[in-house]
Amino acid sequence: MEQPLTYLQNLPQSNWLITNNSHQFSAIAKQLYLELTEILKQHQTPPKIILAEREPVKFLASFLAACAANCPVFLCNPDWGTQEWQQVFELVQPDIILGINFNSHSPLPVGERSRTTTPNSPLPTPYSPQIMIPTGGSSGNIKFAIHTWQTLTASVQGFTEYFQLNQVNSFCVLPLYHVSGLMQFIRSFTTGGQLTILPFKNLETGQIPTIQPLEYFISLVPTQLQRLLQNPELTQWLAQFQTVMLGGAPAWQELLEKARFHNIRLAPTYGMTETASQIATLKPDDFLQGKINSGKILPHAQVIISNQQGEVLPPNQIGNITIQAKSLALGYYPHHWDNQDYLQVDDLGFLDNQGYLNIIGRNSDKIITGGENVYPSEIEAAIRATQLVVDVCVIGVPDKHWGQALTAIYIPQNTHISHLEIESLLKNQLSKFKIPKHWICLEDLPRNTQGKVNRQALQQIAAEFLHH
Structure with a gap:
């Protein structure tokens, strides 16, 4: 390069x-x-x-x-x-x-x-x-x-080899200071492709530029995809893209099903700032055929799944994720990591027999309630599946009886919906210990530009709510 x-x-x-x-x-x-x-x-x-x-x-x-x-x-x-x-x-x-x-x-x-x-x-x-x-x-x-420049272009090489491309055209609606926006520039610029940049709010109001979507990759976070799919004209436009990359935060089942229904060529990805964007991606054809995971590992990277003792686990066993990649960061400024060959991340997951990566959740998000391990993503998915909420996040709050009490902070579809309706639908879907003890209704959830929920802010909101 x-x-x-x-x-x-x-x-x-x-x-x-x-x-x-x-x-x-x-x-x-x-x-x-x-x-x-x-x-x-x-x-x-x-x-x-x-x-x-x-x-x-x-x-x-x-x-x-x-x-x-x-x-x-x-x-x-x-x-x-x-x-x-x-x-x-x-x-x-x-x-x-x-x-x-x-x-x-x-x-x-x-x-x-x-x-x-x-x-x-x-x-x-x-x-x-x-x-x-x-x-x-x-x-x-x-x-x-x-x-x-070497770590960023290593990511580009893995990307182009995985998608078998010589040139990458990118349609960017994400912030350029963030890895997800910057890498769209690096991919297009270093491969001689085109880069179209448009603020997301302009796109949302229907200001569609005259490009050929079939020749482009577009990258979105789940909340952006959700908003575009609410507009029939933008949904039709999105369905014309060669590939719609989806990352930044976990996507929920209903959103993925809606994208598949509209024939959106979605490519859910797994990666982070430390890996210079994705190291695993589900190809659009796999997605449209019904697969739901983070896809196969890109050529410039390797993923190892191990238990807490560091022993490598066989396929289909959940464990800690360790990443080896040519695109790995060197450290966190100003310190360089002692070992730059691999990165153990906070995520838990498994590789199936075909080599597809499945993410279960973050180790640090794990909630221990009454001695049981609970992952918020499972409960959030079940709550979304009721179709009674616009948005939801599940956290654990300190509790003298349970250790941590499951707390759902949600935005209802309309003001008449009570948490009792949601609970009644969950009883057939989840074990009793996985049903939230507390429900807090909000008008909006604090999310950053990548669509990630600020759990720290929600902990403060929950503490104040439960105190009163």
Whole structure:
């Protein structure tokens, strides 16, 4: 795979980028690259760059210029709050901030910064810029997974080999600072494909660009898919895509069935920031034929299922998931992992006889109630299947009798639905100990841009509700 500097010097002049102001991409990238190389002549250490551009063209051009100049670049959400920005500034101590202006009323330090080498972070080798991608923001504790151009392009190689493609065209409605949005750029840019960028809210209001969906991949999170399927015109448009990638959060049975009913070529994926997006994907033909899992492992990765003693388990046995991949992050900034060959994740799952990966749930989400192990995803799926709720999340709250009491926080389909109706339908579906003890009705569940529920916020809501 070519290096970012080579890409910058040979930028395509064709219409590979389809979005507002796309004609500015080349000029912005080359100008910033020249400015950064001037700075590098005066300082031994490459400047640390915070990239928080809202404008997609400026974001991507700045990203490419920073990589080409071999500068550590930290991708940031411009909509983070003061507390999150303070965390980031303390951790990063940036030299350059691109995209967001902190005004004089901001408590955050801006202006000249000392240029110091970060501990445990040696100077990058030539053309191996460190790319820091944020993760963990929904819990309030932001971390940056350390990637390089090599780890990101390793993910692209696995993707193109798996789908047997030379060129990837991407339709992006996800944030570019997040791995799910960034990787759509990397896939298209490095394979000579097209990248169309449109804010999701524009798409939702019916602003469909004139592209050929059959030639494109689109990536969505479950809540986005749910909203598009509520609109018949957008449902018909979505059904024209070559592949509709689905990830970021677990999808529920009803949503998958609705997508299959409308012949959406869905590809549920499994991956994370630390693996530079998916390491397993269910191909659309498998999905349309009725398979429901995370698909087979991509060529650049391996998955091992083991028990708590570290023994590798045979097919169909649930255990801890360990990932080996060429796309693995090097660590969490500023620290590099001692062992970068594999990553043990918090998820539990199994590989079936055909090599398809099935995810059961997160180990840390496991609720122990009355001595029984319960996984929220199973209960949430059963509650959704009643078709009486719009959204639901199941958590465990401390309880002196049960250890943890199952608590369902839900949005009913309408105000007349009571939790007693939902409970009565669950009695035939779930064991008694799996039926929630507490029910809390809300108008909205706190979710991040990837559709993941903020369980920490729900724990506080539940504690206040049960206290009163």
